[in-house]
Amino acid sequence: MLCAGEWVTITDTKGHRKSIKLVAGKVHHTTKGGLAHDDIIGQPEGIVVTTVGGLQFLVFRPLLNEYMVTMPRQAAVIYPKDAAQIIMRADIFPGARVLEAGVGSGALSLAMLRTIGPSGLLHSVERRAEFAEVARRNVEQFCGGTHPGWELSIGDLAEITLEDQYDRAVLDMLAPWDCLEKVSQALVAGGLLCCYVATTTQMGRVMDSMRAMGCFTEPMALEVSVRDWHAEGLAIRPGHATSAHTGFLVITRRMAPGVDAPMRKRRPAPGAYGPDYTGPVPRNVAAEHMEANRRRAREMG
Incomplete structure (x- = not known):
């Protein structure tokens, strides 16, 4: 049953979604009247509630991909389509020790925390304190409190001290090539590094930097496009919400210490x-x- 204090996603008949926190006695106001939280509290997921003006809403607990694109933000988020590829291509697994630099609003952090589980470690580094605070609130809101495997540091990755060795590293920053030397020292042999960059110029430079270092395998680059479809009777066409370019993923693996990748x-x-x-x-x-x-x-x- 849905309880007071929980977050739910309400969706109208046009597909517009809104996340609200259930509070006893509170009313969510819409263009067609108020929606009483008490009509939701104590009910199961999947109900339909109606405002005083007749507008109907579906009520469910929020899915992670929905929450990632609707949660509060100060910095741009890594969208679910890219986060899913990062989880798979970087082979992030339950119990993994992951280094993340560039937290933004915490969208990718949430995806990786769900994957590594309570036995893993996600050490997230963010330069801007205001971004880190937004990310912390978003993660705690979705998880219902602090995650036991999350460590959030404020500072520059190039300057902070890394005490641990990591299985995986994900860099979402303007100049990831400046931190490749530090990341190479923090990654275990065979560990994977994924860099998320916005432009072809960044992609080219980080790939050449990886090749020049020698301790990384030949990098692979890709971008992800997702195409929605509309199907109703004979009206079958691509949807208007197609998500094309958002960024590039550059992925490589750490060689064993003292071993250079073949040219x-x-x-x-x-x-x-x-x-x-x-x-x-x-x-x-x-x-x-x-x-x-x-x-x-x-x-x-």
């Missing part, structure tokens, strides 16, 4: 590391450039 045999595209390129140069590309410079020097006499 790629595939040659980069012509001009990929031309005179205008200012980022890190992968080891095999650097060797090719040195050999090309030697050839030009010999030709010039």
Whole structure:
């Protein structure tokens, strides 16, 4: 039964959702009259309640994917479609020790906390205290209190001291390449690193930085698109709520200590590391450039 103090999601006949906290005697006001919380408290999930103006609402406990996109926020959230891929591609498992940098409003934190369970550890690092506070409230609201496996630190990942070794690391920050050295030291051998970046420029630079370090495997990059569909009688078409680009995921694995990943045999595209390129140069590309410079020097006499 639904109890006072719980959060529920109410959905109208047009599909508009709203999360409310049940309080005895309180009324939720809509454009078509009030909805009494007492009509919900003590009832099972899946009921239909009606405002005094005749507007009907479905009532359920909130699903995680619904809560992630409707919860209060100060920073942009990682949407469920990307969070689901991060959980799978980074192979986050129950009991895992995970390092997260860039908490935002706590959406991905919630997804990972549900996955690792009470026996795991999620160490989240956020530079801005106001973002961290919003994330803390969102997590505690959905979990009904503090999560036993969550540690939230305020500060810069590049500057804080990491006491633990981690199975997985997820970076959602502007310049993840600045923290790759620190993350490589904190990850166990075979551990996975996932970077979430917004632009192709960021994606390219973080991938080249991983290649240049040598202690990571060849990185893989992807983006996720989800397409809703509308089906009613003969009217079958893509939905209006299709979610296309939100960000890129870059995923790699940590090599064993002292072991460098084999250099790629595939040659980069012509001009990929031309005179205008200012980022890190992968080891095999650097060797090719040195050999090309030697050839030009010999030709010039």
